[in-house]
Amino acid sequence: MPLTAQHAAAGVLDATVDPLGEGTPWEAIHRARPRAPLTCRECGHGLHAKLSPKGLRFFAHDRAAPTCSLVGETMAHRLLKLQLASAIRDAGWYAELEVAGEGWRADVLATSPDGTRRMAWEAQLAQITVDELRERTARMEASGVPVCWVTDHDRPWIGAVPAIQISQPTEPSQAAATDAEVVDGTSVFRERWCPRRRCENDGGAPGPCPGHGWWGPVVPAVGLGVLVAGVLAGMVRTHQVVPGRSVTFLPLPAPIVWTTRPHVIAERGQLDAGERRREYDELADAERERHLAAIAAKLARQQALTPPAVELVRREARGYVGVRDAAPEWAMGVPLFVHDMPQGVISPVVSRISAEVLERLRGLTLFVATETERRALARACGSEQRIVLFEVEIPDQPRPPGVTYRRAGRVR
Incomplete structure (x- = not known):
């Protein structure tokens, strides 16, 4: 049941305002004799003015009305449209009810005082799918009219489209838009x-x-x-x-x-x-990956250097060579021992050479696999430090730690 009607002489009448339009008062059309010439703006069928038991003014279709989207609107729907129109007018904007557009019809169309902006407010109390609302929203937005869907039920489409859910007061009045939360x-x-x-x-x-x-x-x-x-x-x-x-x-x-x-x-x-x-x-x-890659590269160098380093120490010290695990006291290099006496260190880490470690390395032979490593150790340890460079093939992936080698008299 619409809140607006088309008057043959006065134009569009709005039951939510006084006068209804073109100076027409409610009394001029409600139970007036002769009957006011009113028609539905949606379907063109005849309308007559009515009052709800709570005093809400609206228009009702005459008998034998055709199928019309405005037929069958509940009192709650009409009240919500009235609340929206009242809130829009209180905000200083113009509110028109049941306005048709290009493929859409707005329950309440808000227009800014300067006429440059419009926005639709839709009272959507009946069940509807998300896809339908998205389609209707897109049609309105294509006309430059954003929309807000308003319901008083918990609906799944709240959030899928611009929408709000309100809670009505226990005894809502005709103009109490501010009563709804x-x-x-x-x-x-x-x-x-x-x-x-x-x-x-x-x-x-x-x-x-x-x-x-x-x-x-x-x-x-x-x-x-x-x-x-x-x-x-x-x-x-x-x-x-x-x-x-x-x-x-x-x-x-x-x-x-x-x-x-x-x-x-x-x-x-x-x-x-x-x-x-x-x-x-x-x-x-x-940084963690670089650190792990550096550790893997160091381990690969140490493993490649171990056989020739052990052979050299065995010849020079004339004894069995023990290979121990890399440790901080050897700058994470691999120490070589003969009769429990340190003889050399394989590929120590330059950044781990402290003053204490430096003192421990004096007199030992350091083994490296690259010229870059040799120069870095020479700067860190001094010109007196013996450094031996072996050109060895370094594997892409180091062998797992804990592997035992038995070569050149070396035991682990």
Whole structure:
């Protein structure tokens, strides 16, 4: 049952305002004799003015009405359209009901005072699929008319399209748009950061905190009139939430929410922090990979150098050569012993040569596999240090540690 009608002489009449249009009062058409010439703007069938038991004014189709989308609207639907129109007018915009567009019809069409902007507000109380709403939303947006779908039920499409769910007061009045509260569809971003360098919510891992905020409901709920005014003023807008990345959404909100700019900025700050954390972790991983690669390369050099180094020590010291594990006291080089006396070290790590280690290496022979390694050790140990370079074939992959070799009188 529509809230507007086409008058043969006065044009469009709107039952939600006084006068209804072109100076026409309600009394001029309600139970008027002769009957007012009213027709439906949707189907063209005759209409007559009526009052609900609670005083809500509307128009009803005459008997034998054809199929019309406005036939069968419930009182709740009409009340919600009235509430939306009242909220729009309270916000200083013009509100027109049941306006037809290019392939769409708006329950309430809001138009800015300067006429440059329009927005549809749809009372959607009946069941409808997400795909249908997306299609209707796209048709309106193609005409430059954004839309907000309004319901008083928990619907699966809230968040799939720009929409809100409201809670009606127990005894709603005809003009009490502010009595309804928005209980779903709006959201705020709640920031949370770790106060220390180590991220408390990431197992105490070092590095910048990626943030642990989430989108949550607006508490306390705002009134329908407040939301409508905020949306029309541009202060409240739809925001596409992208789950994942570094932001934790607890609880996970709908992908499309109505929110304000500060909350979008807060989310962006946390997402940027998440990017910085990922960059930090990627650098840490890369550094870890380089470290592991350096260890593998050192192990491969030491394994390739062991046979010729053992042979040289055996000849010069004339005894069995013991090969011990690489250790910090030998700058992570492999020490060679004869009769429990150190004779040489295979490929020690230059950066691990401290003053104490340097003193321990004096008088020993150091074995290297590259000229670069020899020059680095010579700078670290001094010109008196004996360094032997063997040109050996270094394998791409070192053998697992713990392998026993029996060659040139060497035992392990």
